[in-house]
Amino acid sequence: MTRLINRFLHTLDKGLTLANPLVAGAWWHVRHPTRRGVARACAALPVLLLLYVLILIPFTPGIGDIRKAKSEQPAQILSADGKLLAEFKPSNREWVKLKDISPNVVNALIATEDHRFYQHFGLDWRRTASAALHTFSGDRQGGSTITQQLARNLYPDEIGRAPTLTRKLKEAITAFKIEALYTKDEILETYLNTVPFLYNAYGIEMAARTYFDKSASELNVLESATLAGMLKGNSYYNPVLNPERALQRRNTVLAQMVKYGKLTPAAYETLKRRALRIDFERQTEPPGPAPHFAQQLRKWLAAWADRNDYNIYSDGLVVRTTIDSRLQTMATQAVILQGNQLQGIANSAWGTRAGCANGRDLLPTFLRETPEYRAAKDAGMTDEDALKRLSSDHHLVQALCESKTRVQADFLAMDPRNGQIKAWVGSRDFSQDPFDHVQQARRQPGSTFKPFVYAAAFESGAKPTDTLPDKPVEIALAGGEIWRPSDEDEPSERAISLRDGLAFSRNRITAQLMETVGPTKVARLARAMGVRDSTLDPVPSLALGTSPVTLKEMVSAYGTIANLGGYVEPVMVTRIEDRNGEVLAEFAPAAPRQELSADAARTLVDVMRDVVSRGTGSSIRSRFGVRGDVAGKTGTTQGNADGWFILIHPQLVAGAWVGFNDSRVTLRSDYWGQGAHSALPIVGDFFQRAQRSKLVDTRVKFETEQEPGWFAERTDRLRAWFEHLFAASPGQSEAPVVRREPARRVPGGAAASAALGVSGASAASGASGASGASGTLAEPREVPQPPLLSAPASAPRPASGAVDGEVRGGGEPALAPTPTPDDVTPPDAGSAANALQAAPASAGGAP
Known part of the structure; x- marks a missing residue:
């Protein structure tokens, strides 16, 4: 060699x-x-x-950076009325002053990590040389001072952690800078407030709460020594997972305190024999009054800060949001109250406390979707043996059952005039359900989608008094399949007005109207009005809400209705300031964009008033006493999987959804599963509180009334004369689509001259010659009404099942002895596979 x-x-x-x-x-x-x-x-x-x-x-790192690191401030999120909603901290840390930290902590830290802390200026030459000699001899030791460790913790990216000469030099240079800028007490305070202690606990205060359930000022010698000992290796000396190592390390720290005069030998002999006595509890940041809203806002603000060179964790930004803390509190209380009530119903329906005793049909399916089942299959077990083994694990079955049958609910309220979001509740409990159902969950909206069909019809010239026959409906789909929507009761062959079709949520009437207007136009209009993120499949069944959407989209679109056709994009922030109150950015409301004609919107609002005055949502007034000019719509999907209700007012639009994360799970009740009984109470409770607190003015009304002009009056007379002159003979076949009746004036706008002669064949073809036909509304005259719309209050319930919530006589909803299902939506009834087997949609009068 x-x-x-x-x-x-x-x-x-x-x-x-x-x-x-x-x-x-x-x-x-x-x-x-x-x-x-x-x-x-x-x-x-x-x-x-x-x-x-x-x-x-x-x-x-420069001196300015060091000063900034000490004074960093997280962004503060404030409500419109000045209440703190959240703080965007990079970690779970609470800064405490050195005088509020137990002296035992300081003594243990200095004795163990840097006993010459008060003698050096950032670098301990003797300790560094000793560590170097031990390292060269094969016994690697650390020689970093507390100041060097602080530099490394504050600036891990600039300094790095690689065991190289360059890193050690950068660390030493930064330590000298810190020593030149700060006092020893400031360095200790900064170090103890930034050092990590596992379990997302940063700083001595959070460590004290996490491991001993007390404040840093209350830590005794043993507890201080335990936490100081963790600094050599958090994971290795973790007192929760490695108690023996942590105990040994604690005693080493106590010995160091004796060595440097911070503890007497007698006290050491007594203390070293004691157990750790950990009182462990993970510390989580308080969710705040609007946690889901804050979660979504954090994403938006981070993007804004990146574009404008700000740091949301340290620059002390003050973000003023649109949330009203009072309305937010009311919304949260309403969701919790109704959610808890429905949870009790779900527990009884599924036998949750007995491991889904009443849901044995679905339990094997749920078990097959667990990681435990996949592990059993990977181990070579048969399906039968795997299910038998998992079913015998009572803890697994109970946890799975409780998870699947946990009722979910969300709520959103916004001001339709400017798009400002006023209340946002993404789930019943953020700590248990952090998933945001308002913006992230897409569910079938059911009959709450029907107003878009009627909006398209009114915009095309239809009138609330136009009628359609209550007859069986068969609509051919692509591929030769037939879609047959139905209601709870059998077809009566009677003429039903569009007003009653929406008020009582008649599926057959809505399906015929959709066939006249066209799915493509309805989908396009719904997107323009606010359903802009979800995909809308332009098929006939879209009329009954088969395309999944979010609550935020639906409330936004209903806001367009309340704003008389003017769409305003939802907004969360009004202004951003720096820590000194200087305005950095302001976000004025966007000008409304007219996506639905004003006349059609006025007509739609007027028709939707009937939903809450005498239709499927009438309990909003009778039960909750909501006053003023309001309108809305209920909705329930197939099998009662989803319950919806959205209420509009000129100042506020509020909507709620109730269901389960797994759509195969339902409340198993044709009564409680309806949107009128699951989601409506949330909105009703909220609106009742808001009106009582004067946060919603009951005197404000929709501007739907217009005085008819000279031309409109003469057009109506001429139209009535033509219809009388050319009335169809008794033997003439009835038009299959729309039949218009002579009109009288109600709120809605100017009359349309194109209403002339719309009957028979012209009605069947759509009679699209109207110009602003929604302006002249007509009540049916001498048109026989279906029994369900005219039965007296004392009449018994028809055998076919009357509509729940319908008004009988005096304007109060009749109490049904046998609850009936809501208007339901076949799951994806527009698809070829489901079109032939779509279950009948229930009563058009249900919520």
């Missing part, structure tokens, strides 16, 4: 001599050093090291 090395060096000497004589001469001196050469080299090393240090200084 030596011969090979000598041969290599000889060859290198020759090569360098031929290439460059000067280099060859220098290489010869390296190979044959003299005493003078060695002395010169030793003298040059410190100079070179100093030069390298000077080069590194610009690449270490």
